[in-house]
Amino acid sequence: MVPKFCRMAWIVDDMAAFERELSELLGAKFVTPTLIAELYPDAGFKVMFGEHGIEPIQPGPEGIGFAKNGKLIEIAVDVDDAEAVRAKVVGAGYSLAADSYLPVPDAHEYLFGWDFCGVPMLACTVGDNEAQMRAQGPFDALDDAAPPKIGFVTAVVEDADAVAATLNKFFKMEFVETDPAGLGRRALTGTHRVKLIEGPSALLDGIERPLAAIEMIVGDVEGTRTRFEAAGYGVRHSRPLRSGGTAYYFGPTVQGLPISIYPQAADAEMLGVETQAALA
Numbered sequence: 143m144v145p146k147f148c149r150m151a152w153i154v155d156d157m158a159a160f161e162r163e164l165s166e167l168l169g170a171k172f173v174t175p176t177l178i179a180e181l182y183p184d185a186g187f188k189v190m191f192g193e194h195g196i197e198p199i200q201p202g203p204e205g206i207g208f209a210k211n212g213k214l215i216e217i218a219v220d221v222d223d224a225e226a227v228r229a230k231v232v233g234a235g236y237s238l239a240a241d242s243y244l245p246v247p248d249a250h251e252y253l254f255g256w257d258f259c260g261v262p263m264l265a266c267t268v269g270d271n272e273a274q275m276r277a278q279g280p281f282d283a284l285d286d287a288a289p290p291k292i293g294f295v296t297a298v299v300e301d302a303d304a305v306a307a308t309l310n311k312f313f314k315m316e317f318v319e320t321d322p323a324g325l326g327r328r329a330l331t332g333t334h335r336v337k338l339i340e341g342p343s344a345l346l347d348g349i350e351r352p353l354a355a356i357e358m359i360v361g362d363v364e365g366t367r368t369r370f371e372a373a374g375y376g377v378r379h380s381r382p383l384r385s386g387g388t389a390y391y392f393g394p395t396v397q398g399l400p401i402s403i404y405p406q407a408a409d410a411e412m413l414g415v416e417t418q419a420a421l422a
Contacts, residue, residue, distance in 0.1 A: 149216075151199055251267070290360045296337040363404065377392060388405075
């Protein structure tokens with residue numbers, strides 16, 4: 143089903159340390175896309191990726207030209223046709239921040255500038271990114287991947303209704319009201335698994351916005367919580383879930399990445415029966 147969230151990119155200072163720590167805390171596995179070495183053999187930057195949807199990028203000495211507004215580089219969303227989305231967005235006068243070519247599917251994906259909606263959004267045709275990754279080995283789409291993986295990506299915006307309207311107009315992403323879970327005054331979300339927070343609460347103090355959290359689905363919530371706490375990342379907020387277990391929000395963790403966790407069995411609850419019914 144599209145549109146749907148597929149990955150997010152985050153700037154890190156030390157790729158080796160980031161990979162090691164998240165692997166230890168979440169059990170997340172990372173690979174280096176061969177595409178980078180093929181297209182950019184002299185690049186000073188480093189990129190890693192995984193079926194979990196986390197894409198750390200370590201800039202080289204030259205930096206990354208289109209990543210000038212903080213650590214969040216992109217929230218990528220699968221759409222029916224990235225070319226059609228690009229035409230509509232650019233045709234409406236918004237800027238194109240980056241054009242990424244994927245040789246295996248012979249296709250492009252497009253990152254739009256901050257003037258688009260205040261959040262760095264990337265449009266990719268569904269299946270293209272996975273096709274590129276499968277050129278170097280098995281690679282499941284986020285929907286099919288086993289935990290740990292991102293269940294939701296949550297961003298702070300000034301006007302949630304305005305951002306939702308923009309994303310619906312160009313990406314066909316529909317939003318409905320949902321529980322902000324203590325992170326703000328109100329929240330909007332959808333079956334695409336992108337969540338917008340308006341009126342951020344004190345729980346988001348010290349977090350580089352707009353990213354409020356990647357909400358990770360994990361197999362062992364309490365074991366994962368224990369590892370995070372032992373590493374010095376205390377729980378900022380917790381809430382019991384009707385379907386069992388607890389969701390925990392840690393705030394900024396490894397190299398500033400804000401993380402929350404919830405059990406796999408609670409994913410339907412987190413997505414919300416109300417959300418699914420309202421968008422049916």
